[in-house]
Amino acid sequence: MTKKFEIEKLVQLARLSLSDDEKAQLEGDLLSILGYIDKLETLDTSNIEPTSQALSVHNVFREDELTEKVSGEECLQLAPAHYKDHYEAPKII
Numbered sequence: 001m002t003k004k005f006e007i008e009k010l011v012q013l014a015r016l017s018l019s020d021d022e023k024a025q026l027e028g029d030l031l032s033i034l035g036y037i038d039k040l041e042t043l044d045t046s047n048i049e050p051t052s053q054a055l056s057v058h059n060v061f062r063e064d065e066l067t068e069k070v071s072g073e074e075c076l077q078l079a080p081a082h083y084k085d086h087y088e089a090p091k092i093i
Contacts, residue, residue, distance in 0.1 A: 007027050011018050018026065072085070081088035 007023050007030075010026075011023065076082045076085070076087070079087050
């Protein structure tokens with residue numbers, strides 16, 4: 001991925017306008033990133049259980065606690081505008 005023509009292709013796909021020095025720096029950065037990925041591939045992960053989350057995530061949902069029930073008619077009365085059993089909203093275009 002770090003050949004000169006591939007750097008040119010990446011610059012073109014990203015629609016960047018880079019000088020030759022900037023392209024050389026980008027190539028060095030990509031080599032550094034790929035080197036780090038190669039280092040990660042050497043780790044022994046055979047005893048590590050696959051997961052979809054990096055952190056332990058607990059159920060973030062809660063049960064709604066209703067203190068009093070409001071009927072549909074009362075909700076309609078609270079709306080700024082309504083017609084029959086429907087809320088009215090301004091037309092947005």
